[in-house]
Amino acid sequence: MRAVLEARALAKRYGHTWALRDCSFSLPGGHVVALVGPNGAGKSTLLHVAVGLTQPTAGAISVLGNPAPSDPKSLMRIGFVAQSAPLYRTFSVADMLRLGRAMNPRWDDAYARDRLARLNIPADRTVGRLSGGQQAQVALSLALAKRPELLLLDEPVADLDPLARHEFMGELMAAVAEHGISVVLSSHAIAELERACDYLVVMGSGKVKVAGEVAALVEEHLLLTGPVSTAADTATSRTVVRQSLAGRQATLVVRGISRRALPPGWRERRLSLEELILAYLREPEASALPGPQELILAAETH
Amino acid sequence: MTLGKQTETNTGSALLLEFHLDPHTGVPPYLQLVHQVEGAVRLGTLGADDQLPTVKAVVSALAINPNTVLKAYRELEHRGLAIGRPGLGTFVRESISYRPAPERQMLRDTFAAWLQSATAAGLSEAEVRALVEAELIAARSAKGAA
Numbered sequence: 396m397r398a399v400l401e402a403r404a405l406a407k408r409y410g411h412t413w414a415l416r417d418c419s420f421s422l423p424g425g426h427v428v429a430l431v432g433p434n435g436a437g438k439s440t441l442l443h444v445a446v447g448l449t450q451p452t453a454g455a456i457s458v459l460g461n462p463a464p465s466d467p468k469s470l471m472r473i474g475f476v477a478q479s480a481p482l483y484r485t486f487s488v489a490d491m492l493r494l495g496r497a498m499n500p501r502w503d504d505a506y507a508r509d510r511l512a513r514l515n516i517p518a519d520r521t522v523g524r525l526s527g528g529q530q531a532q533v534a535l536s537l538a539l540a541k542r543p544e545l546l547l548l549d550e551p552v553a554d555l556d557p558l559a560r561h562e563f564m565g566e567l568m569a570a571v572a573e574h575g576i577s578v579v580l581s582s583h584a585i586a587e588l589e590r591a592c593d594y595l596v597v598m599g600s601g602k603v604k605v606a607g608e609v610a611a612l613v614e615e616h617l618l619l620t621g622p623v624s625t626a627a628d629t630a631t632s633r634t635v636v637r638q639s640l641a642g643r644q645a646t647l648v649v650r651g652i653s654r655r656a657l658p659p660g661w662r663e664r665r666l667s668l669e670e671l672i673l674a675y676l677r678e679p680e681a682s683a684l685p686g687p688q689e690l691i692l693a694a695e696t697h
Numbered sequence: 698m699t700l701g702k703q704t705e706t707n708t709g710s711a712l713l714l715e716f717h718l719d720p721h722t723g724v725p726p727y728l729q730l731v732h733q734v735e736g737a738v739r740l741g742t743l744g745a746d747d748q749l750p751t752v753k754a755v756v757s758a759l760a761i762n763p764n765t766v767l768k769a770y771r772e773l774e775h776r777g778l779a780i781g782r783p784g785l786g787t788f789v790r791e792s793i794s795y796r797p798a799p800e801r802q803m804l805r806d807t808f809a810a811w812l813q814s815a816t817a818a819g820l821s822e823a824e825v826r827a828l829v830e831a832e833l834i835a836a837r838s839a840k841g842a843a
Contacts, residue, residue, distance in 0.1 A: 427762055564760035572753040572763035590718070590726065590761045 397460065399424040399545045399577045400445060405454035406601075407440050414440040416601035418454070422579065422594065424545075426608075427571060429588040430581040431672055432598035438581040439478065441598070442549050445579075446475045459545055471501055474538030474546040474576075479554055481534065484523035488516060488533055492540075499541050507540035514566075528559025532566065539570055546570075548580040552587060560584065564591050589668045597675045604675045605636075609668060616671050619647040621661030628658055637678040648674040713737075713747050718759055726761060730769035731776070738778060738789060749779060749787045 400422040407415040415437045422428055430438050443449040445458050447465025455462060461469040482491060488511060496502045511518065514536075516529050525533065531551060538546060551567075552560040564587050571578060582588055588595075589609075596606045605612070616636070619629060626645035630638070633649040640646075648666065657663065666674065714737055718726050737743040750758075752766045770787045773779035781787045815825055 561760050565757040568756035568760055568763060569753050572756050572766075586720075587760070589720075590759070590765075593762050593764055 397424060398422055398457075399459055400456070400579060402441075402456045403454055405441075405444065405456055406452045407437075407444060407449060408452045413601050415444070415451070418598075418602055420596065420603045420606050422577075422596070422606075424577045425575070426577060426594035427568075427592045428577075428579040428594040428596060429592035429609075430579060430596050430598060431583070431585065431588065431676075432581075432604075433676060436598040437601040438598055439549050440601075442475070442547050442579070442581060445547060446470065446473060471499070471541070472544045474541050474543035476534045476538050476546075476548045476551055478549045482522045482530060482537075484521070486522050487519055488522065488525075489518040491522060491533060491537060492518070495537050495540055501542050503540050503542050506542075507536050510536045510539070526559070527554050528556070528562060531555055531559065531563050535563065535566060535570075539574075539576075542574075543576060546576050546578045546580075548578065550581055550583070552582060552584055560587055567591070585669045585672060595668070595672070597672055599676060612671060613665060613668060615652070616648060616650050616666050616674075617652070617663045618666050618670070619649060619657065619661055619663050620644060621658065625658040625660070629661060637674040713743060714750060716750070716755055716759060718761070727765045727769040727772065730755075730766065731772050734769075734773055734789075735776075735778060743789050745789055747789045748785075749773075749789065751786055 398421045400420075402418050402420055405415050405418040406413065414435075418437065418441065430441070432438055440449060444451050444456055445464055447463075447470065456464060458464045458469055459472055463469065483494075486494070492504065492507055492511075495507065496504055508518070511533065514529075514532050516525065516533060522530060522533065531554075535548075535551070538548075548567075552563055555563060567578065567580075568591055570576060580592075593609050594607070595609050595612060597604045607615075619633075621629060621644070623640055623643050623645045626638070626640070626647065629645075630647060630649075632655040633647070633653045634651050636648040636650055638645060638647045648671075714734065716730055716733055718729055722729070724732070734743065734749065743749075749770065752763050752770070755761070755766045756763050770779060770781065773787070774781055778790060779787050780790050812825065815828075820828075
């Protein structure tokens with residue numbers, strides 16, 4: 396499927412800080428993409444650039460094949476929910492729907508009303524008096540009523556309790572099943588992501604560290620443990636994402652299956668998605684590209 | 698297929714199966730769904746022409762990716778346990794053969810009694826599981842050797 400979001404050497408600077416730096420990737424359509432990374436990794440900036448709320452300092456981004464994200468024709472096809480369910484707190488739910496109807500040419504009012512009724516969210520209630528979970532559902536309903544092809548969500552469940560999180564993700568997945576929308580969502584809640592997302596993008600320091608289908612990534616990465624004395628030897632034919640030493644034991648997270656047999660005393664196992672994400676986040680220099688990691692490892696073991 | 702059954706399931710008032718996911722088993726989620734349908738068919742709670750929950754209903758209840766459910770249903774079709782009817786949904790196939798009901802009940806009672814003595818002897822759930830698993834493997838390889 397063609398790319399829904401594509402960036403080439405994208406960069407964004409705020410004052411002296413680079414929020415995005417040399418950021419390149421291509422996200423295929425038909426996926427639920429998880430965008431993960433620590434605070435300040437550039438996730439929100441990336442989403443803001445994608446919907447034209449922020450202009451990049453350098454590089455290019457194209458959304459649904461359109462190289463100008465702020466173009467109204469492009470925006471019509473995208474649903475965006477910014478962090479913390481951005482709604483007017485003094486508006487009633489019905490007012491929010493009226494606003495959505497007035498501002499969006501492809502607005503599906505009946506869909507939005509049915510949805511909110513099914514979730515038992517009263518239309519006459521003021522937004523500020525709804526629970527956090529209900530506010531998130533209203534924001535999602537407004538974004539879905541645009542009938543978008545691509546839905547971008549910035550930390551949609553960060554402020555929600557576990558039950559509201561589950562219900563929100565359930566509703567989101569139902570919308571994906573029903574309408575085949577592509578979704579990109581940024582989040583810290585790795586547990587929720589593991590079930591819902593089938594594509595992963597790990598960001599750190601304004602760059603993409605690794606990206607790919609979750610099933611393939613889990614398949615490709617291995618955790619190797621063995622004696623420190625043969626760690627460098629083990630690493631030579633493999634792409635090392637992260638390595639750590641504890642006493643005489645070395646632990647390597649590697650990408651790609653090597654044809655070279657492991658030296659004696661080494662064991663291997665698969666990583667969970669959470670372990671895989673943490674391996675990339677813990678190693679500031681790690682990236683999926685083969686090459687320099689081996690040099691770093693060699694330097695550190697000496 | 699009986700019309701009455703069809704109407705019931707389509708209104709969603711009579712879900713015939715509720716899926717659960719255990720995040721700690723290490724069994725992939727899609728396979729857990731497959732096992733639960735298999736189990737329900739073996740126990741007789743699901744029978745021929747019963748409709749499996751729609752993909753939308755499952756993902757909404759479990760907050761999982763729709764592809765996980767699609768993969769499970771494809772696997773069930775592949776195993777000959779279910780059949781997809783375009784535009785209608787996925788249904789249980791007739792082809793599974795059961796033990797006749799009285800015999801099955803007898804086997805179940807014997808097993809329940811065995812389980813009771815195992816528990817009384819201090820066996821943990823994990824140990825019981827391991828024993829059952831070991832016997833199944835032994836039976837399988839005996840069958841293979843024969």
